Amino acid sequence: MTMKSTESDSMLSHHTEDIFKPHAGVTAAGTSSSHSIARMDDGINALAPLQLEQRRLIHREESVRQQSDAFREIRTRLLAMGGLQNFVTLVVSVSPRSGGSFVARNMAAAFAFDEAKTSLLIDCNLRYPSQHKALGVDPAKGGLIDFLEHPVLGIAHILYHTGVPRLRLIPAGTARENGGEYFSSFRMRAVLDSLRCRYVDRYLFLDGPAIKGSPDARILSELADFVVVVAGYGRDTPAAISQAVANFDPGKLAGVVFNHVP
Numbered sequence: 001m002t003m004k005s006t007e008s009d010s011m012l013s014h015h016t017e018d019i020f021k022p023h024a025g026v027t028a029a030g031t032s033s034s035h036s037i038a039r040m041d042d043g044i045n046a047l048a049p050l051q052l053e054q055r056r057l058i059h060r061e062e063s064v065r066q067q068s069d070a071f072r073e074i075r076t077r078l079l080a081m082g083g084l085q086n087f088v089t090l091v092v093s094v095s096p097r098s099g100g101s102f103v104a105r106n107m108a109a110a111f112a113f114d115e116a117k118t119s120l121l122i123d124c125n126l127r128y129p130s131q132h133k134a135l136g137v138d139p140a141k142g143g144l145i146d147f148l149e150h151p152v153l154g155i156a157h158i159l160y161h162t163g164v165p166r167l168r169l170i171p172a173g174t175a176r177e178n179g180g181e182y183f184s185s186f187r188m189r190a191v192l193d194s195l196r197c198r199y200v201d202r203y204l205f206l207d208g209p210a211i212k213g214s215p216d217a218r219i220l221s222e223l224a225d226f227v228v229v230v231a232g233y234g235r236d237t238p239a240a241i242s243q244a245v246a247n248f249d250p251g252k253l254a255g256v257v258f259n260h261v262p
């Protein structure tokens with residue numbers, strides 16, 4: 001896989017091009033806090049590099065250097081946009097199977113690499129949830145939808161360990177056809193606010209369904225500070241990418257990731 005900045009794609013908006021130009025002097029340093037959960041017990045032993053590769057996850061070894069560098073670069077740029085505050089990032093594919101979930105998972109992992117940060121990946125693809133399978137998590141205690149329907153269950157039950165230190169998952173939960181009504185609810189917004197505000201070093205990543213064919217991606221973008229659009233390299237045409245990008249508030253658009261789906 002290679003990732004390219006939007007600089008090379010003249011079809012995309014000026015704003016997007018700007019965002020992916022390197023920001024001189026920006027580092028990945030973030031906030032630290034006495035409320036940090038960075039050193040919290042992650043519950044299970046950390047996964048070995050081979051296990052991480054099986055989950056299509058970056059790690060620190062040389063073999064996936066190019067990919068991990070690409071994700072670290074996206075992390076740096078998002079942090080430059082976010083300033084000192086933690087934030088919510090929506091990751092969505094232009095069209096189904098272009099790699100949105102792959103990118104969302106690895107962006108969350110890249111943030112968790114930083115020992116001063118934690119990340120929370122939330123599977124918001126209610127029709128085709130995939131993160132629990134990809135990460136080998138058994139969502140026996142339910143997920144996002146179950147909690148939204150029965151808040152009395154408590155949020156702690158749906159925060160699952162992943163085997164990657166400082167990376168937690170909220171699986172989608174019981175499959176649903178129509179996510180829009182949940183995502184536009186007051187309760188969903190309140191849940192995200194409380195998850196983000198509880199720990200200042202926690203970064204949230206929403207894995208949404210593809211932009212093409214569902215209004216959910218746009219509805220979810222209302223809840224996010226930033227939006228990352230994933231284009232399947234050689235799959236999504238420049239026209240399709242421009243059309244997809246036009247769904248979002250330009251002020252939230254962090255950029256387009258070109259993903260080589262194998």
Ligand SMILES: Nc1ncnc2c1ncn2[C@@H]1O[C@H](COP(=O)(O)OP(=O)(O)OP(=O)(O)O)[C@@H](O)[C@H]1O
Pocket residue numbers: 001056093095096097098099100101102103125128130208209210259260261262
């Ligand atoms: N760059 C990559 N390297 C390795 N595997 C990849 C890469 N991109 C995608 N994949 C794999 O391709 C498949 C489809 O990717 P993914 O599920 O991320 O796409 P998606 O856009 O989220 O699809 P959906 O429309 O189902 O939500 C997955 O098995 C994923 O692990």
Ligand SMILES: [Mg+2]
Pocket residue numbers: 100101102125130207208209
């Ligand atoms: Mg997906």
